Amino acid sequence: xxxxxxxxxxxxxxxxxxxxxxxxxxxITVAFYLRVNETEEDVLKVAKSVGVDRASDKVAVNxxxxxxxxxxxxxxxxxxxxxxxxxxxxxFRDKIVQEIGNDxxxxxxxxxxxxxxxxxxxxxxxxxxxxxxxxx
Numbered sequence: 395x396x397x398x399x400x401x402x403x404x405x406x407x408x409x410x411x412x413x414x415x416x417x418x419x420x421x422i423t424v425a426f427y428l429r430v431n432e433t434e435e436d437v438l439k440v441a442k443s444v445g446v447d448r449a450s451d452k453v454a455v456n457x458x459x460x461x462x463x464x465x466x467x468x469x470x471x472x473x474x475x476x477x478x479x480x481x482x483x484x485x486f487r488d489k490i491v492q493e494i495g496n497d498x499x500x501x502x503x504x505x506x507x508x509x510x511x512x513x514x515x516x517x518x519x520x521x522x523x524x525x526x527x528x529x530x
Contacts (some may be wrong), residue, residue, distance in 0.1 A: 395437060396450035398432040399504060411514040412467055417528040418476035419514035424490070424506060426463050428455070431502040434464050440498035458499070466493040476513060483508050 404424050406412050411419035430440050430449055440449045448454035470489040471479065479486050487506050494503060519526040 395430065395441060395446045397432055397437070398440060398450060399427055399429045400450060400452055400455050401429060401461060402426045402428070402456050402463065403509070404460065405460070406464070406467065408514060408518040409520060411518070412469055412471040413525055413529075414479055415473055415478075416475040417525045419513045419515045419526065420471065420479060420509065422467070422471075422508065423510040424467060425509050426459070428459070428498065428502040429504060431500055436500035436502075442480075443484045443499055452473055453456055455501075462494065466490050469493055475499055480511060480513075483511065488518070505516040 402425070407421040407464070409422065412422050413419055430437060431497060456462075461465075467490060470493050472485060473489070474486060487508060490506055491503065516530060519530055521527050521530060
């Protein structure tokens, strides 16, 4: 089983953009760096649940964690106003890591990096969506 670092990217833009506490939308790309934890217990857990061949397969690992990582982004994003999010990325990053937690079924989260963060263009917002309307 390979235990090398795997990079998963969550990209939320336009209508899928991250909704902040002030209902502004943010186009954001976040990279999550994880790997199989090097303990015997965790290696066995991953081997049993994912399989040895799929343990470091980026597509398989993405299927496992994409929903969890996206939900963490949405949960934390909704707690912070856009300007604060933009100005204090490290706090946002730390809250994402905290929200994800340590229970990753034998994997360990090494780091999280915000690759891109911009306000969603007004043209991408839907005035019939109550949150977008408030943001507009």
